[in-house]
Amino acid sequence: MMFSTKAEYGVRVMAHLAKANGDGPISLGVIADVEGLPLAYLEHLVQRLRRAELVESHRGAHGGYTLARPAGEITMAEVVRALEGEIAPIECISADPDGRLVCAREGHDPCPTKLLWTRVQGSIVRTLTEMTLADLARPARTRKNPEKTAA
Amino acid sequence: MMFSTKAEYGVRVMAHLAKANGDGPISLGVIADVEGLPLAYLEHLVQRLRRAELVESHRGAHGGYTLARPAGEITMAEVVRALEGEIAPIECISADPDGRLVCAREGHDPCPTKLLWTRVQGSIVRTLTEMTLADLARPARTRKNPEKTAA
DNA sequence: CCTTCTCCGACCACCGCGGTAGGATTTGGC
DNA sequence: GCCAAATCCTACCGCGGTGGTCGGAGAAGG
Numbered sequence: 001m002m003f004s005t006k007a008e009y010g011v012r013v014m015a016h017l018a019k020a021n022g023d024g025p026i027s028l029g030v031i032a033d034v035e036g037l038p039l040a041y042l043e044h045l046v047q048r049l050r051r052a053e054l055v056e057s058h059r060g061a062h063g064g065y066t067l068a069r070p071a072g073e074i075t076m077a078e079v080v081r082a083l084e085g086e087i088a089p090i091e092c093i094s095a096d097p098d099g100r101l102v103c104a105r106e107g108h109d110p111c112p113t114k115l116l117w118t119r120v121q122g123s124i125v126r127t128l129t130e131m132t133l134a135d136l137a138r139p140a141r142t143r144k145n146p147e148k149t150a151a
Numbered sequence: 152m153m154f155s156t157k158a159e160y161g162v163r164v165m166a167h168l169a170k171a172n173g174d175g176p177i178s179l180g181v182i183a184d185v186e187g188l189p190l191a192y193l194e195h196l197v198q199r200l201r202r203a204e205l206v207e208s209h210r211g212a213h214g215g216y217t218l219a220r221p222a223g224e225i226t227m228a229e230v231v232r233a234l235e236g237e238i239a240p241i242e243c244i245s246a247d248p249d250g251r252l253v254c255a256r257e258g259h260d261p262c263p264t265k266l267l268w269t270r271v272q273g274s275i276v277r278t279l280t281e282m283t284l285a286d287l288a289r290p291a292r293t294r295k296n297p298e299k300t301a302a
Numbered sequence: 303c304c305t306t307c308t309c310c311g312a313c314c315a316c317c318g319c320g321g322t323a324g325g326a327t328t329t330g331g332c
Numbered sequence: 333g334c335c336a337a338a339t340c341c342t343a344c345c346g347c348g349g350t351g352g353t354c355g356g357a358g359a360a361g362g
């Protein structure tokens with residue numbers, strides 16, 4: 001397992017919010033109920049999403065959470081990063097501010113395994129960035145509609 | 152971090168063996184020494200590689216390990232799988248014997264997040280399968296000796 | 303027969319994960 | 333103004349995996 005339930009649950013919460021976008025704030029209670037997830041635990045996860053400014057909270061009665069931006073403008077890479085931290089396949093591969101990938105074990109000679117892990121990292125980030133919340137929120141609409149599918 | 156040091160160290164060991172292919176068996180002791188990794192820990196990892204029939208062991212004095220197959224025929228997906236177990240981004244996504252991806256939480260309605268995780272899994276497995284050990288073993292040896300390696 | 307090396311199982315400290323608990327605070331509705 | 337509903341915050345906890353270590357039992361070479 002590469003991602004913990006933080007990512008799993010958090011993505012579900014985001015998908016839930018995306019589906020109900022425009023219906024006003026949704027409380028974590030109903031999400032926990034519908035999705036069958038522990039409320040107290042979700043509270044922790046959603047804090048990460050809030051600090052990353054992916055959701056907005058509305059306190060008090062009839063409060064809850066809404067997406068901070070349109071679903072189509074929130075990439076899954078942002079969501080996963082907010083929940084799990086920096087996306088890196090292994091410890092020694094990290095990205096500097098410019099996005100260049102560096103290998104902590106490198107130095108004497110070029111790390112032969114760096115190529116592998118940077119490619120893996122790249123492919124994960126790419127697929128995560130190519131998808132937005134809107135892609136998850138499309139209802140189970142029968143795709144017998146032969147219209148364009150974004151490509 | 153998505154992969155543990157099992158994958159990191161194990162891949163290094165495999166890369167080391169691939170580079171020295173044909174020089175006879177290499178003991179874990181020298182690998183641990185050269186790579187700066189704990190020998191006793193490597194012993195555990197290499198057992199996984201042996202059980203997966205990726206390396207062959209030669210016991211006794213002057214023994215050690217060799218690749219079980221040519222480096223070009225060992226995909227990194229096999230190596231990582233042997234070390235870390237089945238490659239799945241999250242718990243609820245697993246592959247049945249036919250390679251179809253299934254979501255454990257599915258049932259009532261189609262899991263909206265399944266699409267995400269299956270794509271992530273696919274991209275990881277794809278990049279891991281496209282690379283072989285030979286790709287790690289043949290990096291430019293242009294270290295201090297730029298004129299060597301004529302061919 | 304002694305050294306070298308693989309093999310195997312037991313053991314261990316630490317830490318993140320998944321989850322719980324309890325309360326403080328803010329807000330809407332009456 | 334009060335209560336209920338909700339977020340918010342901090343602390344705690346059991347468990348299992350990670351990342352080792354140790355000690356020894358085999359196997360092969362010189």
